[in-house]
Amino acid sequence: MKTNERAKYIYLTLQLLPTEKEREALQMTWDNYKKACNTFSRIKYLKLAKGKHMDVSACKKEEPKSARALAQRLLHAVYENSIKYTVEEAYKNQEDSKKLALIVFGEYDETNVKLLAIPYFRKPTFTVDFSTKKCRLDLAKNFQKIAFTIPKGLPEPPESWEVKRAYLKLIYGTWYLTLGFSNPTIxxxxxxxxxxxxxxxxEINIATTYSPDKGAKRYSAKDYYTSCKGGTKDDYHKNLFAKDVIVAQEIxxxxxxDTIFVLEDLHFNKLRKGWSYRNFSDAFIYLAALHHQCVFFCDPRNTSRTCPKCGEVTNTKRNRDEHRFICCSCGYGEKEIVNDDENAAExxxxRGRKELLKDDF
Known part of the structure; x- marks a missing residue:
């Protein structure tokens, strides 16, 4: 099946349950990795800026000259490639000289920073045992075996699925490990x-589906409301993810x-509060693969602004208060009520059908 980079892997996020000692080891690794990435980011920025003849005098500091030196000083050498990957991936979108800026890595929900995750790409650096519900991670000082739990509603992966990579994340004080499996439906x-x-x-509708035989169906966020026990940011984040899993299951x-689902290949530079779009897609792709369904990602541009009847893009309008779509070119949506999310899903x-089957739009 024609696909893209986003669909090569299936992701399952586990919640870690560390002891106090394990939590200290995780936090030390996290803090040192963040410091290493921010230092190497400055090295990377200075190199790019020099090639573009930009003034970087205010950014210069005496620091190690390589990711290897940073890893050996703050962590250990096994993290060298992870530091390079994290920083270089962040700078990939800065090809235009006008957009070149120093990238800072920080905590979840911090403003003006790049969200951080520690990647584990080599199998010796991590192992996961679903029979004992424990993972083994290479941390700053040594290996640690840490218990984990699978989010409610997500079954264990089949034994035939091999974990290829993992990402360590810290979100509102809770530690997560996201596993990446090769996609068997690729x-x-x-x-x-x-x-x-x-x-x-x-955000209003967690998901809206469309197919010619079943039409459109909205999964409204308010229909899946559950109260947050403590009312903390951590509770709120877990509540959003729980709703995403339920909706993904239903779809x-x-x-x-044999269904092929089409999603937009969305990327945001800033965290979208109240909308866990990436968590939904991860849970959805995981569940779809377990049901022998596959997912294709399409170009997200103008899906909400395009008229599905005449194809007009620029001359359209959306009534956001009524969540209504009206095409100013052919009049689609003037007499009948067309929901803007249903229009986008169509x-x-x-777009997905055109790419997959090379149909005319």
Missing amino acids: KTEVKPDAHIVGIDRG VERESP NIYL
């Missing part, structure tokens, strides 16, 4: 009669095993 053959479903993601169970379906 080579699915797309037939002319393939059942394709477009999915739009958002995959509603469709047949456009995502059409």
Whole structure:
């Protein structure tokens, strides 16, 4: 199946349950890794800025000259490639000289920083045992075996799925380990009669689906409301993820095993509060693969602004108060009420079908 980088892996996020000693080891690793990334980020920025003849006098400091030196000083050498990867991936989007700026790595929900995750790409640096519910991580000083739990609603992965990578994250004081499996549905053959479903993601509606045979269906966030016990940011984040899992379950169970879902390949530089769009896609892709369904990512540009009837993009309008779409070119949506999220889901379906089957729009 034609696909992209985003669909090569299936992700499952585990919540770690560290002891006090393990928590200290995790925090030391996290703090040192963050410091190493910010130092190497400055080295990377100075190098890029010098090539563009930019004034960097205010940014110069006496620091180690390589990721290897940083890893050996703050962590140990095994983290060298992870530091390089984290920083270089962050600078990939800064190709235009006007957009070149020093990237700072920080905590979840901090403003003006790049969200941090520690990648583990080599198998000796991490192992996961689902029979004992424990993972073994290479931390700053030594290996630690840490208990974990799988989020409610997500079953264990099949034994045939091999973990290829892992990402350590700290969100509102809770430690998570996101596992990356090779996607077993990546080579699915797309037939002319393939059942394709477009999915739009958002804050008001967690997801909106569309297919010609079943039409559109909205999964409103308010219909999946559950109270946050403590009312903390950590409770709120876990509540959002719990709703995402429930909606993902309902969607995959509603469709047949041969379904191909189309999602927008969304990327945001800043955290979108109240919208865990990435958590939903991770849980959704994981559950879809368990149901022998696959996911294709399409270009997200103008899916909400395009008329699915005439194809007009620039000459359209959306009534955000009424969540209504109206095309100013052909009049679609003037007489009948067209929900803007349903319209986007239909456009995502059409765009995905065009790419997968090379149909005319």
